């Protein structure tokens with residue numbers, strides 16, 4: 001397995017390459033499935049190679065009059081542990097592991113918005129753990145239309161959608177990144 005180029009390995013604020021990307025980190029608030037504030041930052045960061053891909057996806061949706069909104073990005077292992085303690089089902093919340101997904105900064109929980117930040121209706125709410133979250137859920141036509149705009153842009157930009165959660169997109173190069181940790185508060189713009 002090739003390693004990611006070192007410049008891509010560093011963490012970067014997701015709004016550094018495209019300030020039009022909305023960031024509303026749900027685990028920085030009590031508005032998430034735990035009902036608790038999980039971490040102490042509101043800045044979304046990811047590995048630079050992954051942020052470059054997100055900027056490419058953002059360009060694609062902006063060309064169609066939409067914006068991306070990030071609900072979660074890099075998530076420290078300690079935060080993952082808090083989530084897993086509340087909902088210990090690996091189908092919906094991965095076990096704490098520094099070499100995995102959000103915890104190494106190569107995954108986004110994301111949705112599609114109007115340019116004013118209004119969220120576009122999708123097939124379920126964020127973190128609605130059930131059949132309606134799954135990518136093979138039989139979407140209504142308007143849900144399918146909205147899902148396709150997001151999914152086509154993210155996959156064209158180099159992400160792979162997690163089968164169980166329509167909002168979860170992982171860098172297709174995720175296996176080339178090793179574990180790394182950072183304090184998102186150090187990456188404020």
Ligand SMILES: C[C@@H](N)C(=O)N[C@H](C)C(=O)O
Nearest residue numbers: 091092093094101102109
């Ligand atoms: C908790 C949910 N938003 C999520 O991120 N699930 C995946 C499977 C994960 O824990 O990485």
